[in-house]
Amino acid sequence: MSKYEISFFNNNMKYTIVGAAKSGLAAAKLAKKQGDQVFVTEAKKKAESTDAFKTLDEAGIESEFGGHSDKALKNVDCVITSPGVYPGNQVIDEAIKRKIPIISELEFASRFLKNPIISITGTNGKTTTTALMEFILKEAGKKAVAAGNIGTPLSDLVGTISEDTIIVAETSSYQLDKIVTFKPKVAMILNITPDHMAYHGTMDEYTRAKWKTFLNQSQEDLLILNADDAATPAAIQLAKSTIAQFSVKDPVQRGIYLNSGDIVLRYPDHQKEETLMSLKDLRLPGMHNVYNSMAAALAARAFEVRNENIRDSLMKFSGVEHRLEHVRTIDGVEFINDSKATNINATWYGLSSFSKPIVWIAGGRGDANDYAELDELVAKNVHTIIAIGEDADTIFNHFCATKRIVKAATMEEAVERALENAKSGDIALLSPACKSFDMFMNYEHRGEVFKDAVNNL
Numbered sequence: 001m002s003k004y005e006i007s008f009f010n011n012n013m014k015y016t017i018v019g020a021a022k023s024g025l026a027a028a029k030l031a032k033k034q035g036d037q038v039f040v041t042e043a044k045k046k047a048e049s050t051d052a053f054k055t056l057d058e059a060g061i062e063s064e065f066g067g068h069s070d071k072a073l074k075n076v077d078c079v080i081t082s083p084g085v086y087p088g089n090q091v092i093d094e095a096i097k098r099k100i101p102i103i104s105e106l107e108f109a110s111r112f113l114k115n116p117i118i119s120i121t122g123t124n125g126k127t128t129t130t131a132l133m134e135f136i137l138k139e140a141g142k143k144a145v146a147a148g149n150i151g152t153p154l155s156d157l158v159g160t161i162s163e164d165t166i167i168v169a170e171t172s173s174y175q176l177d178k179i180v181t182f183k184p185k186v187a188m189i190l191n192i193t194p195d196h197m198a199y200h201g202t203m204d205e206y207t208r209a210k211w212k213t214f215l216n217q218s219q220e221d222l223l224i225l226n227a228d229d230a231a232t233p234a235a236i237q238l239a240k241s242t243i244a245q246f247s248v249k250d251p252v253q254r255g256i257y258l259n260s261g262d263i264v265l266r267y268p269d270h271q272k273e274e275t276l277m278s279l280k281d282l283r284l285p286g287m288h289n290v291y292n293s294m295a296a297a298l299a300a301r302a303f304e305v306r307n308e309n310i311r312d313s314l315m316k317f318s319g320v321e322h323r324l325e326h327v328r329t330i331d332g333v334e335f336i337n338d339s340k341a342t343n344i345n346a347t348w349y350g351l352s353s354f355s356k357p358i359v360w361i362a363g364g365r366g367d368a369n370d371y372a373e374l375d376e377l378v379a380k381n382v383h384t385i386i387a388i389g390e391d392a393d394t395i396f397n398h399f400c401a402t403k404r405i406v407k408a409a410t411m412e413e414a415v416e417r418a419l420e421n422a423k424s425g426d427i428a429l430l431s432p433a434c435k436s437f438d439m440f441m442n443y444e445h446r447g448e449v450f451k452d453a454v455n456n457l
Helices: 003-007 022-033 050-058 090-097 105-110 126-139 203-211 232-238 287-302 307-316 344-351 371-381 392-399 411-421 443-455
Strands: 014-018 037-042 062-065 078-081 102-104 117-121 144-148 166-170 186-189 222-226 242-247 255-259 262-267 272-278 325-330 333-337 358-363 382-388 404-407 427-430
Touching: 014 022, 014 090, 022 037, 022 050, 022 078, 022 105, 050 062, 078 090, 078 105, 090 102, 102 105, 117 126, 126 144, 126 166, 126 287, 126 307, 186 287, 222 232, 222 287, 242 287, 255 287, 262 287, 272 307, 287 307, 325 443, 333 411, 333 443, 344 358, 344 371, 358 392, 358 411, 371 382, 371 392, 382 392, 382 411, 392 404, 404 411, 411 427, 411 443, 427 443
Parallel strands: 014 037, 014 078, 037 062, 078 102, 117 166, 117 186, 144 166, 186 222, 222 242, 242 255, 333 427, 358 382, 358 427, 382 404
Antiparallel strands: 255 262, 262 272, 325 333
């Protein structure tokens, strides 16, 4: 244990919080509650962050908006960074130079929590699996709360839940990148594919950030890994945890896999297998949700949830908002909101989830997207593309030789063009494969605008 870790709970620590979004505000309020000195520095102007300023002002927390001054690091013991603050931020860079400890809100909050934590990370599927995990546990009569990247910062849970409540935490690479002692009872990595390169710089750095979810675990903790993921063998070499795996391709030594249309649990200690359920009974569509369901089932078994409860929950759970969400059927055309598909891999899952012909609404702020990865699926499943946002021209140029493609200036226009080009029995799918920040505040805002446009047709 480092000197810093020993001194962490000393009274009258001085923290600077970088970023006044949801997790930054939660960390600031928690530090203030613990009797520490807190200063919040935010790059956005006060006029753009009136609610945040009001929250801090009412809590008696000193802050600055519109940029970072020298005051941000004056006599500071520790910097807590929000997930949206990128490397290269001047406060972060200066803190590194001065060797001031930098941690994430996830790390900060976890030091005040004695609850068992399930940490769910991966490039895609985190939110769905987190919500599903909470649903399974609650259906089985256990106390559980979904938190982290799904919406509620862990700092908001401190002092508000009983110690036997299981925290199901969606953990992003941004949050995991700045952990020191975070040690979940169960860690889960759903998949690792290229994403957030602007933040992490390289695929190796992105992968290493994801792996931090299990590096503090010991043998009594459980690590759940995707046996079909290319990064898994290297993760196994690093892990000190007990490992269970899930696969839709091959049997696993310990974990869960597909066998002739059945989802099968394998227990190596007892040399036995149990059929959990038939694949056709899963409520959530798409092979990606088979993976998500398998991973959640393994975590549920770690908390002694019976197979019958897991099966019943997987037959009931209908998904989360903005992820393959049914919006409305108009003249036989089903409109699906998959706004959470902010990268190529997530859209690959969306396009592979339906057997009906698709009118695909795509585009936004690309992250050096390679649309060729979708060529086979688009050729098979899509008959028309509606391109929007900053990547509209890139999408048009890539697919125009093989597919009918229309450009739209707004989401409302895109929805109108989708209906014009669809036939009864088609799917009109918003699955952008891009970030939302060119036209919207976030993917939730994009999804809400899409749903409003559909419901106004």
